[in-house]
Amino acid sequence: MTEDNRLTTTRRQALLLMGAAGVTTLVPSLSGLGAAHAQEAPKGQIVLGFSQEPTVFNPHLPHIEVDEGIHYAIFDPLFDVAPDGSFFPLLATEVPTVENGGISADGLNWKITLRDDVKWHDGTPFTAEDVKFTLELLLDPDFRSWRKTGHEHVRNLTVVSPTEITWTMDKPFAPYAAILASTFIVPKHAFEGVADKNEAPFNNAPIGTGAFKWKERVAGDHIELEANADYFGDGPYLERLVVKYIPDLTVLYTQFKTGDIDVVGLQWITPDHYEEARTLADRVVEVVGTATFESLTFNMQRPQFQDLKVRQALYHALDKQAIIDALYYGVPTPTETYMPKESFYFNADLPKHEYDPEKAKALLDEAGWVPGDDGIRVKDGVRLAFTNSTTAGNHLREQAQQFFQQSFKDIGVEMTISNLPPAVMWGDYWMLSQFDSVVVGLNTLTGPDPDTSDFFLSTSSPATGGSGQNTWVYNNPEVDALLKQGGELVAPEERRPVYLKIQEIMRADLPFLPIFQYATIPGWKVGVEGKTPNINNRIDTWNVRSWRWV
Amino acid sequence: MLRYLLLRFWQSIVLLFLVSLIGFMVLNLAPGGPLSQYALTPGMTKEALDRIAEQMGLNRPLPIQYLDWFWNLLQGDWGKSYRDGRPVLEIIGGHLFATLLLMGSSTLVAVLIGTWIGIHSAVRQGSVFDYVTTVGAMVALSIPTFWFGLIAIFVFSLWLGWLPAGNMYTVGDGSAADYAVHLIMPSLVLALVNVATWSRYMRSATLDVMSQDFVRTARAKGLTPRRVLMKHIVGNALVPMITLAGLQLPTLLGGALVTETVFTWPGMGRLFLDSLGYNDYPVVMGLLMFSAVLVLIGNLAADLLVALVDPRIRLE
Numbered sequence: 001m002t003e004d005n006r007l008t009t010t011r012r013q014a015l016l017l018m019g020a021a022g023v024t025t026l027v028p029s030l031s032g033l034g035a036a037h038a039q040e041a042p043k044g045q046i047v048l049g050f051s052q053e054p055t056v057f058n059p060h061l062p063h064i065e066v067d068e069g070i071h072y073a074i075f076d077p078l079f080d081v082a083p084d085g086s087f088f089p090l091l092a093t094e095v096p097t098v099e100n101g102g103i104s105a106d107g108l109n110w111k112i113t114l115r116d117d118v119k120w121h122d123g124t125p126f127t128a129e130d131v132k133f134t135l136e137l138l139l140d141p142d143f144r145s146w147r148k149t150g151h152e153h154v155r156n157l158t159v160v161s162p163t164e165i166t167w168t169m170d171k172p173f174a175p176y177a178a179i180l181a182s183t184f185i186v187p188k189h190a191f192e193g194v195a196d197k198n199e200a201p202f203n204n205a206p207i208g209t210g211a212f213k214w215k216e217r218v219a220g221d222h223i224e225l226e227a228n229a230d231y232f233g234d235g236p237y238l239e240r241l242v243v244k245y246i247p248d249l250t251v252l253y254t255q256f257k258t259g260d261i262d263v264v265g266l267q268w269i270t271p272d273h274y275e276e277a278r279t280l281a282d283r284v285v286e287v288v289g290t291a292t293f294e295s296l297t298f299n300m301q302r303p304q305f306q307d308l309k310v311r312q313a314l315y316h317a318l319d320k321q322a323i324i325d326a327l328y329y330g331v332p333t334p335t336e337t338y339m340p341k342e343s344f345y346f347n348a349d350l351p352k353h354e355y356d357p358e359k360a361k362a363l364l365d366e367a368g369w370v371p372g373d374d375g376i377r378v379k380d381g382v383r384l385a386f387t388n389s390t391t392a393g394n395h396l397r398e399q400a401q402q403f404f405q406q407s408f409k410d411i412g413v414e415m416t417i418s419n420l421p422p423a424v425m426w427g428d429y430w431m432l433s434q435f436d437s438v439v440v441g442l443n444t445l446t447g448p449d450p451d452t453s454d455f456f457l458s459t460s461s462p463a464t465g466g467s468g469q470n471t472w473v474y475n476n477p478e479v480d481a482l483l484k485q486g487g488e489l490v491a492p493e494e495r496r497p498v499y500l501k502i503q504e505i506m507r508a509d510l511p512f513l514p515i516f517q518y519a520t521i522p523g524w525k526v527g528v529e530g531k532t533p534n535i536n537n538r539i540d541t542w543n544v545r546s547w548r549w550v
Numbered sequence: 551m552l553r554y555l556l557l558r559f560w561q562s563i564v565l566l567f568l569v570s571l572i573g574f575m576v577l578n579l580a581p582g583g584p585l586s587q588y589a590l591t592p593g594m595t596k597e598a599l600d601r602i603a604e605q606m607g608l609n610r611p612l613p614i615q616y617l618d619w620f621w622n623l624l625q626g627d628w629g630k631s632y633r634d635g636r637p638v639l640e641i642i643g644g645h646l647f648a649t650l651l652l653m654g655s656s657t658l659v660a661v662l663i664g665t666w667i668g669i670h671s672a673v674r675q676g677s678v679f680d681y682v683t684t685v686g687a688m689v690a691l692s693i694p695t696f697w698f699g700l701i702a703i704f705v706f707s708l709w710l711g712w713l714p715a716g717n718m719y720t721v722g723d724g725s726a727a728d729y730a731v732h733l734i735m736p737s738l739v740l741a742l743v744n745v746a747t748w749s750r751y752m753r754s755a756t757l758d759v760m761s762q763d764f765v766r767t768a769r770a771k772g773l774t775p776r777r778v779l780m781k782h783i784v785g786n787a788l789v790p791m792i793t794l795a796g797l798q799l800p801t802l803l804g805g806a807l808v809t810e811t812v813f814t815w816p817g818m819g820r821l822f823l824d825s826l827g828y829n830d831y832p833v834v835m836g837l838l839m840f841s842a843v844l845v846l847i848g849n850l851a852a853d854l855l856v857a858l859v860d861p862r863i864r865l866e
Binding site for chain 1: 580581582583585586587588589590591592593594595596597598599602605606630631633634635636641644645648700703704707708714715716717718721722811813814816817820821823824829
């Protein structure tokens with residue numbers, strides 16, 4: 001977290017400066033800033049607008065991203081991830097690494113040392129028992145656990161002392177650090193004597209260690225959180241955080257204009273309002289990349305898509321920039337990969353996409369796809385025709401589809417649009433790969449970790465009996481081997497080449513045609529400070545502890 | 551009278567049962583389910599979804615799920631939301647006040663103004679007033695509330711800065727005056743359409759009564775026009791309005807979906823839309839039963855009231 005680092009460094013510098021006698025002019029201002037954390041009382045409130053309503057407050061029950069907006073304010077993980085992808089400690093005194101002995105060289109033994117000055121919002125001291133309880137809760141067969149990935153490899157959880165916990169892994173699993181970074185620790189005592197943990201009172205009146213305490217929820221309207229004066233870390237700087245639910249994006253933007261909300265959060269300002277929003281007085285508006293990428297995704301089982309040249313030809317026929325400019329107001333960034341450009345693991349050297357319909361036709365001719373009587377190419381009795389599906393009612397995508405349809409028709413390929421309502425589209429139709437091709441926005445990463453095993457491993461296709469979400473039914477032994485290798489390496493520098501290679505192979509294989517990396521447009525009033533974007537988190541409030549008015 | 555009430559009661563029970571059965575079937579037979587919203591979450595797998603569905607009891611045969619729900623309902627347990635796990639009745643109760651406040655105030659405005667306009671345009675049939683209000687009502691009925699609401703926000707909040715752009719109250723304030731200021735725009739926007747409806751109904755009801763024999767008799771007796779109007783015409787013209795009011799009761803508590811969305815008003819309309827969007831079946835079913843009960847009560851109350859004020863009608 002850059003904000004924190006800056007502050008602590010400044011404080012340290014300030015102390016050094018104060019120690020050095022004779023420095024007079026710099027000291028007052030610097031020490032004032034440095035002491036902010038210790039002395040500055042929380043003041044004011046921020047009203048944060050979301051276009052969806054947070055309703056799930058136990059971070060380990062099934063939830064959607066907007067719910068995490070509240071989780072980050074109320075709870076803390078052991079350590080979290082900064083915008084640059086590095087970890088910073090929260091409940092742990094330091095981030096476990098091989099160097100500091102927190103993780104054994106083989107990645108199997110973990111040891112975490114915890115802070116001894118943390119209290120739950122109800123005053124109960126936080127201890128290693130809470131960490132143990134949380135990790136066990138995630139695997140509790142009677143609990144509707146949101147995610148077991150990673151946690152299922154944990155064995156022998158041992159509370160060594162109130163400030164130390166150890167465990168072993170049944171296999172090395174590098175993404176586990178990233179998973180822990182989004183695993184909020186919940187209090188053991190809140191579940192004591194509760195028969196059904198799915199219905200614990202805690203779930204609607206959460207108790208955390210975070211910078212803000214639960215105050216009140218007015219269902220359908222807002223949630224009010226108040227400053228945790230005993231917060232162990234930097235912040236909070238606000239007396240109150242109000243998370244306001246505004247269900248319509250036009251209204252969300254209007255209330256930002258009128259000043260009713262101070263910060264526009266989740267689902268943000270729509271691209272069509274971007275130009276106007278930039279000109280608003282006393283408002284800051286930014287375009288921020290996200291980890292979701294838009295693609296035209298193929299079902300690799302279909303005979304039409306077996307030939308690499310077909311996929312290459314379709315890619316050449318796509319005018320990406322035209323779609324981005326005409327439909328998305330130029331806000332998203334064209335991309336060649338699933339990895340966000342902000343990531344440490346992003347491969348910037350992938351071949352650039354060329355829009356060239358002539359080249360597309362040449363490739364198809366070369367591969368032996370000959371136009372039939374109706375102008376659609378055929379080879380060995382297979383017509384180069386397929387359906388394309390996405391969520392019905394997503395107007396931008398539907399327009400993009402029509403654009404694809406026309407572009408493909410020009411090179412002798414027939415694409416039929418067949419859209420479905422969301423509940424059908426993303427049910428078995430998607431999971432069991434019953435489609436020919438789909439336009440979809442996906443985030444295939446494991447939080448900030450570059451691991452994409454659930455999506456690209458050949459054994460992750462439900463259509464072929466696998467477990468995961470490899471709905472392309474993509475199968476490349478080399479990628480399988482690399483994913484396995486990357487998952488077992490611990491040091492980021494060692495892992496990086498592996499993931500660069502995976503992106504290179506997938507760019508060559510084209511199981512999906514990458515179109516663009518999504519961007520969002522958050523906005524806030526001038527005077528709100530600390531609203532730093534973080535590609536590694538799904539939600540605006542990842543560092544809400546540092547938000548303040550200046 | 552008692553027999554009539556008993557008959558209506560049993561009819562209502564059968565009707566409610568049918569509503570619940572059909573509602574449940576339609577909801578559950580529609581593709582997708584409460585878990586489909588999680589499908590595109592990073593790291594979500596089919597196994598995890600299947601496991602959660604199993605734990606939530608979503609994999610049980612539909613008749614069993616229905617009977618389970620129905621049996622609990624008979625015991626007064628309306629179930630719990632799939633989203634936040636709170637009891638359905640508590641959730642409905644939590645949204646009731648907002649809706650009552652908005653719908654109550656707007657209906658009050660609409661009925662008063664609408665009735666007044668209706669009477670006046672009937673009495674002066676063919677006058678400029680009648681013409682203007684008739685066209686006005688048509689326009690008001692044709693304007694989409696969504697658009698009108700946004701225009702009102704643009705003019706009164708953004709441009710003039712007189713009124714808040716939405717919300718029921720300012721967080722941290724919440725005084726009566728604060729509520730009142732927030733109430734003005736949404737209730738007037740909503741009242742606009744209702745004024746149009748009420749004035750049209752009242753106008754034709756008044757015209758109906760005016761052509762009756764007893765009105766001519768009253769005039770022939772030499773009563774002043776004002777007396778004829780107040781005592782003989784308006785009183786009788788209001789009787790069909792009672793039925794209309796009875797029919798409006800469910801919408802009164804059902805909330806105004808569009809207005810609530812534009813003005814971020816946390817009422818029942820939005821609760822219904824959100825619950826439907828998330829396939830939160832227990833809440834949707836709860837709202838369905840709740841409004842079905844209201845429809846029945848509204849109708850019954852209207853029938854009883856009409857019989858009470860109009861001695862010509864006898865309920866058997």
